[in-house]
Amino acid sequence: MRAPVLLCRYQLEALERAMSGNTVVFLDTGAGKTLIAGMLLRAYAHRVRKPARDFAVFLVPNRVLVEQQARVVEAHTDLRVSKFTGDMGVDFWNATTWRRVVDDAEVLVMTPQILLDNLLHSFFRLQDIALLIFDECHRAKGNYPYACILKHFEVLKANTNLYGSSLENAKGYPNYTRHSYIAQLIWEYGWRQRGDAKAHSKIEKFLGSGQIMREASLRLASSMCQPLQNTLCEEDHYHVESTGAIVTMNSSVKSIYFFCLKLPSDEYFQPLPRFSIDKAFGTCTLYLPKSSPVQTVNTEGEVSVLKKAVCLTACRELHAIGALTDYLLPELGFPCEEEPDIEPCTSYSVELPPELCRLVMSPVSTNTLFIFSIIPSVMYRIQCLLLSAKLKVQLGPRMQQFAIPALKVLEAVTTKECQEEFSQESLETLGDSFLNKRIADTVEALIGAYLSAAGEQAAFLFLKSLGLDIEFHSKILFERKIVINYEKFINVRSLEIILGYEFKDPSFLMEALTHGSYQIAGTTACYQVLGDAIESIAAAIYFDSKFDKEVVWRSMKRLLEPLATPDTVECDPVEELQEFCDGKSYSKSYTKTHKDGVSSVVAEV
Numbered sequence: 104m105r106a107p108v109l110l111c112r113y114q115l116e117a118l119e120r121a122m123s124g125n126t127v128v129f130l131d132t133g134a135g136k137t138l139i140a141g142m143l144l145r146a147y148a149h150r151v152r153k154p155a156r157d158f159a160v161f162l163v164p165n166r167v168l169v170e171q172q173a174r175v176v177e178a179h180t181d182l183r184v185s186k187f188t189g190d191m192g193v194d195f196w197n198a199t200t201w202r203r204v205v206d207d208a209e210v211l212v213m214t215p216q217i218l219l220d221n222l223l224h225s226f227f228r229l230q231d232i233a234l235l236i237f238d239e240c241h242r243a244k245g246n247y248p249y250a251c252i253l254k255h256f257e258v259l260k261a262n263t264n265l266y267g268s269s270l271e272n273a274k275g276y277p278n279y280t281r282h283s284y285i286a287q288l289i290w291e292y293g294w295r296q297r298g299d300a301k302a303h304s305k306i307e308k309f310l311g312s313g314q315i316m317r318e319a320s321l322r323l324a325s326s327m328c329q330p331l332q333n334t335l336c337e338e339d340h341y342h343v344e345s346t347g348a349i350v351t352m353n354s355s356v357k358s359i360y361f362f363c364l365k366l367p368s369d370e371y372f373q374p375l376p377r378f379s380i381d382k383a384f385g386t387c388t389l390y391l392p393k394s395s396p397v398q399t400v401n402t403e404g405e406v407s408v409l410k411k412a413v414c415l416t417a418c419r420e421l422h423a424i425g426a427l428t429d430y431l432l433p434e435l436g437f438p439c440e441e442e443p444d445i446e447p448c449t450s451y452s453v454e455l456p457p458e459l460c461r462l463v464m465s466p467v468s469t470n471t472l473f474i475f476s477i478i479p480s481v482m483y484r485i486q487c488l489l490l491s492a493k494l495k496v497q498l499g500p501r502m503q504q505f506a507i508p509a510l511k512v513l514e515a516v517t518t519k520e521c522q523e524e525f526s527q528e529s530l531e532t533l534g535d536s537f538l539n540k541r542i543a544d545t546v547e548a549l550i551g552a553y554l555s556a557a558g559e560q561a562a563f564l565f566l567k568s569l570g571l572d573i574e575f576h577s578k579i580l581f582e583r584k585i586v587i588n589y590e591k592f593i594n595v596r597s598l599e600i601i602l603g604y605e606f607k608d609p610s611f612l613m614e615a616l617t618h619g620s621y622q623i624a625g626t627t628a629c630y631q632v633l634g635d636a637i638e639s640i641a642a643a644i645y646f647d648s649k650f651d652k653e654v655v656w657r658s659m660k661r662l663l664e665p666l667a668t669p670d671t672v673e674c675d676p677v678e679e680l681q682e683f684c685d686g687k688s689y690s691k692s693y694t695k696t697h698k699d700g701v702s703s704v705v706a707e708v
Contacts, residue, residue, distance in 0.1 A: 108142065118146075137172060143234065145179065151209045152182065158210065161173075163239070165214065166189070166190070166214065183209045187212070197430070215249050219354075223354055225430060341415060341422070345429050352408060352412065352415055359391075369477050386409070389416075394473070488513060495509060515527050515548035527544060534546070546569070592613065593616060604657075606644075615636070616636065689708050692706070693706050
């Protein structure tokens with residue numbers, strides 16, 4: 104048993120009005136609009152509880168609210184709730200999938216575009232929706248899905264009860280639906296402080312404003328708006344009689360892009376429609392991909408709607424030849440009628456790669472021909488791997504002792520402009536840090552490849568294979584002579600305390616901190632900017648410690664602390680508040696004040 108829910112008087116009035124007819128509830132944030140919707144679902148439970156064919160739909164503007172409102176419905180009813188958002192891949196579901204989902208659920212919580220698409224494709228019937236709830240119904244204007252559902256399907260004439268909740272001001276009321284307005288704002292204040300006349304006056308005015316709003320809304324409830332016009336009679340559209348599926352001017356462009364999305368593609372080619380609009384003559388030509396059964400579509404008319412009009416014409420033609428199903432969805436594996444004399448099929452054609460055009464082929468299915476379209480991509484990848492393996496061999500027999508994959512070499516010679524899943528950037532960075540000077544990006548990336556795959560010795564040998572006369576040493580081969588008094592220029596002891604390292608040869612530190620413009624006898628200038636100074640200090644410790652990288656890291660870590668990690672980086676308070684309010688669907692406002700030279704901002708949630 105569910106715990107009893109106590110409703111305020113204004114909530115009971117709204118619930119009674121919603122049960123008797125289509126209703127828009129106008130209340131402030133936190134006044135309990137969603138609770139009214141939950142109680143309304145309770146009242147309609149007998150109509151949507153399985154095995155009943157009908158179901159309820161709860162529409163919310165975004166994905167975050169889908170999760171939030173679904174939890175509210177589950178908390179206040181015992182109905183089975185299903186949630187649907189775009190990231191679930193619902194755009195690719197067919198009628199069978201949707202029917203299976205509907206048969207298992209009693210309340211569907213979803214974004215409005217999903218319901219609109221299902222109504223357009225006739226997956227849902229309005230007659231099967233016992234209760235339709237619009238959250239934040241003030242958005243129903245223009246071409247927003249809320250408005251499209253109302254305008255294109257005349258939901259007020261269907262056997263469906265509508266409940267809308269809104270928090271907009273009175274000027275934001277929809278002006279094209281017949282509805283009742285119920286608005287009341289109830290605030291309860293605990294009066295504990297005596298003698299505060301100013302605060303008492305504010306409370307009385309606030310409570311009085313709620314009564315004024317209630318009286319105005321009840322007065323408006325008796326006024327009727329203009330009947331909803333049948334926009335389908337005015338707007339050109341295409342209707343499939345057998346299923347009831349509809350494509351309108353507004354939905355035609357999306358339908359064509361979705362059709363192209365289902366055509367053969369790979370990571371190098373994405374089929375898309377192309378539009379050529381001549382504004383002077385008022386004409387538009389739509390060019391579909393070569394793998395489409397319809398190549399070009401022409402239309403003429405008003406310039407502002409040419410793109411929509413040509414897409415609507417294309418939908419008609421594609422459905423006429425069977426490339427679109429009766430639900431106006433792309434037909435997968437659209438069949439090509441086979442002729443005994445192997446003549447080209449006029450209803451459907453496939454562009455073959457040039458390498459296959461000389462072959463004499465027996466009749467094959469369209470799906471088989473589609474496979475041939477990815478052969479160039481496969482051959483291109485094989486060619487790249489073979490070139491990488493050849494480059495690896497050309498580096499000489501000395502480098503063959505290190506097992507570096509050909510794919511790693513391919514990554515090293517692939518730039519970001521190739522738009523592959525990998526590029527040389529990470530290996531270039533690794534090679535640059537190892538070499539400590541600027542060379543060609545590809546060579547740096549190759550150094551990084553050998554360094555990451557086989558270690559430092561392999562990277563040194565690779566450099567030698569390039570003709571660089573270098574040797575791999577584990578100790579300094581010469582003795583340094585200190586000819587200056589470094590204590591006159593730097594406080595060595597203070598720096599050693601900061602770095603946590605005691606220099607055996609302080610002249611290394613002296614050279615690391617000497618700028619090229621400052622000439623000191625016996626030293627070599629090193630750094631140019633602050634970043635180079637840090638690198639020079641690291642190099643000084645590296646040489647002084649006999650190439651011990653662990654010592655270098657311990658000293659550098661002291662300078663870098665605290666290390667920036669996702670756990671230590673402080674979040675921006677404004678962004679953090681914005682994310683919090685978005686997640687909870689809270690509204691917020693900022694008030695700026697400037698008094699006595701002091702500026703302040705107050706955020707109210």
